Amino acid sequence: MxxxxxxxxxxxxxxxxKNARGAFASYxxxxxxxxxxxxxxxxxxxxxxxxxxxxxxxFDHDCREGICGMCGAVVNGVAHGPQSATTLCQLxxxxxxxxxxxxxxxxxxxxxxxxxxxxxxxxxFDRIIEAGGFISVKTGQAPDAHAVAVPKIKxxxxxxxxxxxxxxxxxxxxxxxxxxxxxxxxxxxxxxxPQGDPxxxxxxxxxxxxxxxxxxxxxxxxxxxxxxxxxxxxxxNITNMNREYMRALVTRD
Amino acid sequence: MRSTQTLGGxxxxxxxxxxxxxxTGILLVVFILGHLAGNLxxxxxxxxxxxxxxxxxxxxxxxxxxxxxxxVAFVAHISMAISLARASAAARGTQRYEVEKSVGRKTxxxxxxxxxxxxxxxxxxFHVYDxxxxxxxxxxxxxxxxxxEESMGLYGVVFNSxxxxxxxxxxxxxxxxxxxxxxxxxxxxxSTLGILTEKSTDKAELAAxxxxxxxxxxxxxxxxxxxxxxxxxxx
Numbered sequence: 001m002x003x004x005x006x007x008x009x010x011x012x013x014x015x016x017x018k019n020a021r022g023a024f025a026s027y028x029x030x031x032x033x034x035x036x037x038x039x040x041x042x043x044x045x046x047x048x049x050x051x052x053x054x055x056x057x058x059f060d061h062d063c064r065e066g067i068c069g070m071c072g073a074v075v076n077g078v079a080h081g082p083q084s085a086t087t088l089c090q091l092x093x094x095x096x097x098x099x100x101x102x103x104x105x106x107x108x109x110x111x112x113x114x115x116x117x118x119x120x121x122x123x124x125f126d127r128i129i130e131a132g133g134f135i136s137v138k139t140g141q142a143p144d145a146h147a148v149a150v151p152k153i154k155x156x157x158x159x160x161x162x163x164x165x166x167x168x169x170x171x172x173x174x175x176x177x178x179x180x181x182x183x184x185x186x187x188x189x190x191x192x193x194p195q196g197d198p199x200x201x202x203x204x205x206x207x208x209x210x211x212x213x214x215x216x217x218x219x220x221x222x223x224x225x226x227x228x229x230x231x232x233x234x235x236x237n238i239t240n241m242n243r244e245y246m247r248a249l250v251t252r253d
Numbered sequence: 254m255r256s257t258q259t260l261g262g263x264x265x266x267x268x269x270x271x272x273x274x275x276x277t278g279i280l281l282v283v284f285i286l287g288h289l290a291g292n293l294x295x296x297x298x299x300x301x302x303x304x305x306x307x308x309x310x311x312x313x314x315x316x317x318x319x320x321x322x323x324x325v326a327f328v329a330h331i332s333m334a335i336s337l338a339r340a341s342a343a344a345r346g347t348q349r350y351e352v353e354k355s356v357g358r359k360t361x362x363x364x365x366x367x368x369x370x371x372x373x374x375x376x377x378x379f380h381v382y383d384x385x386x387x388x389x390x391x392x393x394x395x396x397x398x399x400x401x402e403e404s405m406g407l408y409g410v411v412f413n414s415x416x417x418x419x420x421x422x423x424x425x426x427x428x429x430x431x432x433x434x435x436x437x438x439x440x441x442x443x444s445t446l447g448i449l450t451e452k453s454t455d456k457a458e459l460a461a462x463x464x465x466x467x468x469x470x471x472x473x474x475x476x477x478x479x480x481x482x483x484x485x486x487x488x
Contacts, residue, residue, distance in 0.1 A: 078356055105352070110343060173356070205263055208268045209256075218268075218271055219267075224355060224356065224358075228356060242446065
């Protein structure tokens with residue numbers, strides 16, 4: 001069965017490097033299968049550009065299964081595009097109308113400088129993780145699985161928080177370019193578990209300090225991050241991060 | 254040694270500043286609600302309102318202690334909020350999005366917090382000057398012609414002030430700004446202080462909107478009442 005095809009116009013942000021002035025360029029995309037993923041559509045466009053000896057559109061991608069966190073762009077004003085709880089690679093062209101103009105922009109944030117076109121430098125996230133430090137575990141033989149009891153509710157909350165793939169959509173969607181949702185998810189996944197408990201206070205302080213140092217904004221509760229997050233990380237994690245932070249104000253590890 | 258090794262240092266991060274904004278904000282909300290309850294006595298009548306004003310003044314040192322606390326809370330609230338807003342504006346970067354679409358809970362109230370906040374600051378400065386600093390309770394402004402030869406005290410000052418439609422309009426716009434601010438602030442602070450859960454967020458946002466409306470309508474009712482008495486139904 002032959003699938004449907006559509007024609008769209010792409011208006012893409014093109015920027016040569018971090019310091020270059022970027023601008024939008026328009027591309028007419030003909031006969032794209034509605035079964036193509038968004039990134040496959042970009043592949044088709046890039047193949048065409050390369051045939052004409054033009055610079056292909058640079059975008060980050062890796063697994064194309066929605067689990068690695070590499071891809072992402074703002075599509076018509078929404079991070080990762082119009083389908084909720086979906087990464088850009090898992091978005092399909094059937095979500096767009098024939099003849100539609102699609103505006104494609106990189107994550108825009110001072111802490112995520114553009115590398116080229118749609119690819120941004122997200123190493124700021126790595127440094128926030130690094131600031132979180134280590135967890136104290138006894139080396140040697142692994143303990144029995146039932147030796148460390150974890151209540152189901154806490155295990156679930158930690159697992160939900162840990163499903164963050166660090167794509168940066170929360171920062172892209174936030175009017176303040178705040179990394180609160182990302183940082184909060186990472187704080188929460190450790191704070192909820194006994195393994196992360198010994199350093200929970202110094203960890204939250206160090207990660208928040210690094211978040212500020214990287215130049216991210218603060219949370220003013222627009223909750224755009226939660227709506228943009230492809231992994232549906234809840235803003236309740238931010239509330240939890242603040243609770244952890246208050247704990248660190250009154251007690252020490 | 255990192256600055257965040259000390260309590261003071263930990264209060265200077267974005268989360269630390271948010272906590273300061275939240276705690277001082279709660280104090281200010283408590284004051285606003287008390288202020289509203291007291292002011293509504295004006296509708297009860299001159300005796301009730303002037304008696305309330307007298308009682309407040311008779312508190313002596315306590316009133317000054319409360320005023321000092323309010324000033325500290327107000328200054329801390331504003332300075333921390335401005336500092337956060339500046340950092341957030343810088344974080345957004347210089348290149349704006351060509352297309353921006355809200356999929357979350359961004360509203361006029363959440364976006365305009367700093368604008369409504371600065372407007373409230375300007376209003377409060379004028380308001381304190383208008384009634385506390387220059388509102389001489391036995392002076393010329395306290396005599397209401399239609400109420401006879403006697404000074405009507407603070408009631409008279411307020412009555413004469415709000416009999417001016419322009420001043421009333423200004424106050425109504427200002428208190429609607431306060432209501433708008435609170436309609437987001439009250440839910441926001443519960444999240445900041447780690448109280449909200451996923452389930453209670455909707456309820457908190459509704460409660461914040463209700464309180465915002467109560468504050469806006471409650472405070473607006475005073476100039477509206479005076480306008481009605483002064484120009485329509487008579488004193």
